[in-house]
Amino acid sequence: ALPAGSGSGLPNCTASAVKFSLRSARNDYEPGQTPTFLLTARNTSGSDCKLDLGPDHAVVMVTQASGDNAYWASDDCPKGARSLVFRVPAADSITYTVKWDRKASAPECATPKAGSAKPGTYLVEAKAPGFEKARTSFVLKAD
DSSP states (O other): OOBOOTTOOOOBOOTTTEEEEEEESSSEEOTTOOOEEEEEEEEOSSSOEEEEOSTTTOEEEEEETTOSSEEEETTSSOOSOSOOEEEEOTTOEEEEEEEOOSBOOOGGGOOOOSSBOOSEEEEEEEEOTTSOOEEEEEEEOOO
8 A cells, every 4th residue: 555645636535435444463462472453444435535544643542451541542652654645446445554562652742651561452443533443352462
């Protein structure tokens, strides 16, 4: 999936045309394995559109299954570009990969909790304004 130039005259994707799905690359991760999430946007319409999956627009969030608060969110302290525009071809899909270093994050780049995520079940969800949320779960295994 190549980022489309922002000057491309493509219309923005809408929720009626594009559906998100989210899966974890693995159902469970051994210590030392990096949890990796695959966010797929499928365009069911007959024309190409553009979709911004940067952290200012689409947020990926990891929460402990037993807790309410996000442990990590992609928009808390983004390192790279805040806007990542993709062309989603008609009747096709693109997949955007998000990796998580098992560290906590805090909004506005505040200092997060130290240490790494404990073993257990985690929920991951992706949401973009105007689109239905996509979610899945995964397990961090103990040593």
